[in-house]
Amino acid sequence: MYNILICDDEADIRSALKIYLKGEGYELFDAENGKQALEVIEKNEIHLLIMDIMMPVMDGLDALSKLREFSNIPVILLTAKTQDMDKIIGLNAGADDYITKPFNPIEVTARVKSQLRRYTRLGGQSSAGAPETVLYNGGIELDIKSKNVIIDGEPVNLTPTEFLLLKFFMENPGRVFSPKDIYRSVWKDDPLGAENTVTVHIRHLREKIEINPASPDYLKVVWGHGYKMEKKPVPGCTAEQKD
Numbered sequence: 001m002y003n004i005l006i007c008d009d010e011a012d013i014r015s016a017l018k019i020y021l022k023g024e025g026y027e028l029f030d031a032e033n034g035k036q037a038l039e040v041i042e043k044n045e046i047h048l049l050i051m052d053i054m055m056p057v058m059d060g061l062d063a064l065s066k067l068r069e070f071s072n073i074p075v076i077l078l079t080a081k082t083q084d085m086d087k088i089i090g091l092n093a094g095a096d097d098y099i100t101k102p103f104n105p106i107e108v109t110a111r112v113k114s115q116l117r118r119y120t121r122l123g124g125q126s127s128a129g130a131p132e133t134v135l136y137n138g139g140i141e142l143d144i145k146s147k148n149v150i151i152d153g154e155p156v157n158l159t160p161t162e163f164l165l166l167k168f169f170m171e172n173p174g175r176v177f178s179p180k181d182i183y184r185s186v187w188k189d190d191p192l193g194a195e196n197t198v199t200v201h202i203r204h205l206r207e208k209i210e211i212n213p214a215s216p217d218y219l220k221v222v223w224g225h226g227y228k229m230e231k232k233p234v235p236g237c238t239a240e241q242k243d
Contacts, residue, residue, distance in 0.1 A: 001025060001026065002026050002047040002116055003026070003027045003028075003029060003045055003048075004021060004028055004029070004046070004048045004049075005028075005040055005041065005046045005048070005049045005051075006018065006028060006029070006030045006050045007031040007034065007037040007049065007050065007055070007060070008051070009032050009055045009056060013052070013101075014030045016103065017108065018030070020105045020108045020109055021108070024109060024112075024113075026112075029044060032055070032057075033055045033056055033057040033058050033059075034051070034055060034059055034060055034064075034066075035057050035058040037063055038058075038063055041071060046073060047074075048073060048074045048076070048112060048116055048119070049074070049076070050076045050099070051075060051076070051077060052077075053078065053090065060077060060090070061089060061093055064090065065093055065094070067094075068157075072157070072158070072159050072160055073119070074096045074115035074118065074119050074159075074160055075095045075096055075097075076098060076111060076115060077090040077095045077097075077099070078098070078099055078101060079099070079100055080101050088196065088200055091197065091200040091201065092200055092203070092204055094204070096160060096161045097111055097114075097115060097197075099111060114187065114188055114189055118164055118186075118187075118188070133145045135167065135170040135171065136170075136234045137173055137229065137232050138217070138232025138233065138234065139153075139232075140166075140170065140209060142163075142167060144167065149166065149209075151208075151209050156208050158205070158208060161186070161187075162201060162204065162208070164186050165182070165186050165201055165205055168182070169218075169228075169229035170229060172229070173230070173231035174228060174230070176222045176225050176227070177226045177227060178225065179226060179227075182194070182227065183197065183198055198227075202219055202227060205219065206219055217232070218230055
């Protein structure tokens with residue numbers, strides 16, 4: 001059973017989301033602001049957070065920033081249709097997805113299931129079915145089982161979406177993928193509006209794995225086509241070991 005925290009200052013919205021999700025068998029928690037949400041997460045094992053952006057005491061973006069200091073649970077932000085900039089800011093701050101108000105019950109449950117599947121898939125095998133549990137490219141080391149990522153000998157902290165995005169590229173070095181291809185493969189969803197979401201997550205991932213995100217060594221843009229991960233030699237490995 002998964003524990004889901006719903007954070008919104010409007011009781012009607014919390015109640016509606018509980019109605020949508022109760023039938024899926026989730027254990028549901030709620031909070032009225034970001035401060036309360038962080039307190040709930042510190043006291044309980046929460047697997048996913050649905051959180052509004054505009055709230056009193058502590059808004060969703062401030063709460064998200066503090067949450068990412070100690071937790072990588074999936075976060076779905078609640079936004080109004082006119083809050084496009086908030087969506088981008090939220091994704092940059094570490095959110096995994098967003099749901100637009102007013103809610104479509106089918107969309108809510110689908111996005112929650114998608115994020116939970118992604119979160120629990122982090123320890124799975126590579127898409128090629130290979131028995132490898134550690135992927136290498138240049139100075140990047142990604143351990144699929146432990147979910148640890150090491151860059152040039154230093155551990156880095158990735159969100160679940162960032163981890164799966166990096167894993168996808170490391171499993172396919174040198175191949176070019178369009179934003180829609182990336183979204184289908186990583187988000188496992190219809191790629192409507194995929195370009196902005198993919199671009200923001202790649203930018204955020206670059207900030208964590210690149211020495212100079214503005215001039216990346218690993219995640220490259222192929223203009224007019226999409227993105228690829230540059231294949232790099234692994235320090236200390238022979239050609240046979242790298243293959």
